[in-house]
Amino acid sequence: MKRETLRVRGLNAHQLLRGEELEGANQPAHLEGEDLERYVQERVLTTTLDSAVAWARSNSFFPLAFGLACCAMEQFHAAGPRMDIARFGYEAFRASPRQADLIILAGRVSIKMAPVIRRLYDQMLEPKWAISMGACCSSMGVFNNYALVPADKFMPIDVHVPGCPPRPEALMHGVLKLRKMVQNDPEAGWRERYDAVGTEEVPEVGGHQDSAPAGLPEGGTAGA
């Protein structure tokens, strides 16, 4: 189903609920192209499907079980009984980066560890977000010396949480800020903001979009 059809239907439903007339000159059913885009921007930010997906994504981050140094101890406390990250739905810490979508860099990033973290981040599937927890990975923190590298230098970070170490409440504030970001703007334009084009994994697709990718038998994935 095409995106525009959904959008027009959404607009129609919106107007029906508001009791407006569907027919007539300036009604959206008759708008085309640029005018339609402008009409949409003025009234409805995203379609309900997009907001629904954003709502679901933001309420079920799977953080990567990744702790480097002292901030990891406060990360434990954020998952502990008092602060209880499970209240928000984020208690499923995954050990494998393939299954996680949120990496919380908890602790200082040394120059030996930076390529490892980059590899972990690349292994995560999209959409993915990153929180830099603590002063050491956001800026250099207490240790402004030869051994550390701030996380911004090698990977895009969405939220920086200051503190040394940040209290569990501070970490939750950062995670909830990320949640708000994801809910309000699912695209978030992060690729453009951080110049992150060229890192996607695009599988090879041959021919029409609806048929199976090249190499697989037509007519379903039985036996896959």
Place this chain on the structure above:
Amino acid sequence: MPDATGLELIRQELGDAVLDTVFFRDRATLIVDPPGIRGVLEQLRAQGYSFMASLHGVDYYPQEPRLGVIYELLDMRRVDRITVKLRVHSDAPTVESVTEDWPTANHQEREVYDMFGVLFDGHPDLRRILMPEDYEGHPQRRDFPIGGEPVIFTRDEAKWLEARQ
């Protein structure tokens, strides 16, 4: 700690290998000649100092000989500590490894090599332990710059970004 007289007795027993002694704040230090370190440590072990608590390096820049290696020994029976120190020049920083007699020296000598550049002759696996394997330089030396990122304040931000272009 052996008291001052005890320290002098130990020095007399060890003979020529000891260059000097220091008794400071109730702590005893023997300064030894680098070639004789293994013998000195064995003799101290025979006297009861059978536990090596620490092996670490110091940089006495700009005094020469510049690189120091310090061995902290502990006698668990009499609860006595003694420090053995040796100093080598930075252009000939070779010291005999004591890993065979004291297995605890393995990682600690690697750290001294990594941070100061002291080469341990006879060490089973002398390579960098804390820095990446291909790192150049010995960070803990006093003339190695501390490094780090420049701290940009908001008022300097425009100037700094311009300079980067």
Place this chain on the structure above:
Amino acid sequence: MSAVETQIDGRETTDELLTLNFGPHHPATHGVLRLLVTLQAEVVRDIKPIIGYVHTGIEKTAEDKSYWKVIPVVERMDYLAYYFNAMAYIGAVETLVGVEVPKRAQYLRVIHLELNRIASHLIWLGTSALDLGAVSIFLYCLREREMILDLFEMSSGARMHTRYFQVGGVIEDIPASFAPKLREFLAIMPQRADEYGAILNSNEIVLARLRGTCPLDAETLLGLGVTGPLLRAAGNPWDLRKAAPYSSYDDFEFKIPVGTVGDNYDRFAVRLAEIYESVRIIEQALDGLPEGAHITEDRKVALPPRHELATSMEALIHHFKLVTEGFRVPPGEVYNAIESPRGELGCYVRSDGSSKPARVHMRDPSFVNLQALAPMSRGSYIADMIATTAMLDPILGGIDR
């Protein structure tokens, strides 16, 4: 490499050796520890630990700061035993400067050190149980640790890395509500430790994984420089709190738990028992807490109290000098060792007469204890190696500094 046997437990197996990389990102390696494990089927033949993934250059940073500014830097080394790092460093500086610590400050230091020891053992217990599969113990231990961190917040304002210990004493006296809250905690902690012991000791899986696995005798451990609960589990009752008491530890009566066999179960039992002993020490320290100053009266080393700055010119000058330049330390070299939750934590400070140290080296117990991992795990299964890494209690911040 010696010839590899093709029989394990009486059954034929392959003679092919496989090298497996554990970490640095691994759920069971307690931080960013990388292990290259050489395996024959499931039996570990050799382990090579690779460290340095969280090397922070703490010792280099410490050379750049005045003596009292080094305290927060050094605290972040072994990040579960922050008071111990500070204590080792401050003890060395106090020896160099020659300043005496008032009795009340010594007792307050003991209270905070033992609370930190309990907090460190709780995280050890939680994460080790997590490795073995007992997930709920982790949450229980965090519950107690929250109480301890509340107490730290009460005395110093921060939960971790509190900068509470200063050269000459502690930075501030405890508030009036500290003692009642501490007594509440001391009443609860032994009961909770009983519960954890009961849960884990009656669990067949935990017992099967810990009993008899990866023992190492005290002789080999001493050769490797291992101290702390690992050495005590092997039967050697060496504890610096008893052998070379510092900070009034000889005023308190407490026992040293010692194991017999030196296997993983003994290491676990020794640490669990140490929690009870720490509670006893804190009780005695709180009961006998003397009145007096909380920091030395020597104004050349310790900041004057705030109210004096309004009236006394000398106090103002001292304050200014201490905050901007810091105090100068006479030249010399000192090595000071204390008993941290993982073993002997030593601090070597060399001063050259200026207001910044010329060399600070922390002898971290985990760095030395890590060398024992390979001898312990040779010949055991991978699962036992995981349990051994957990019982070793490595803290990578201390290992890598």
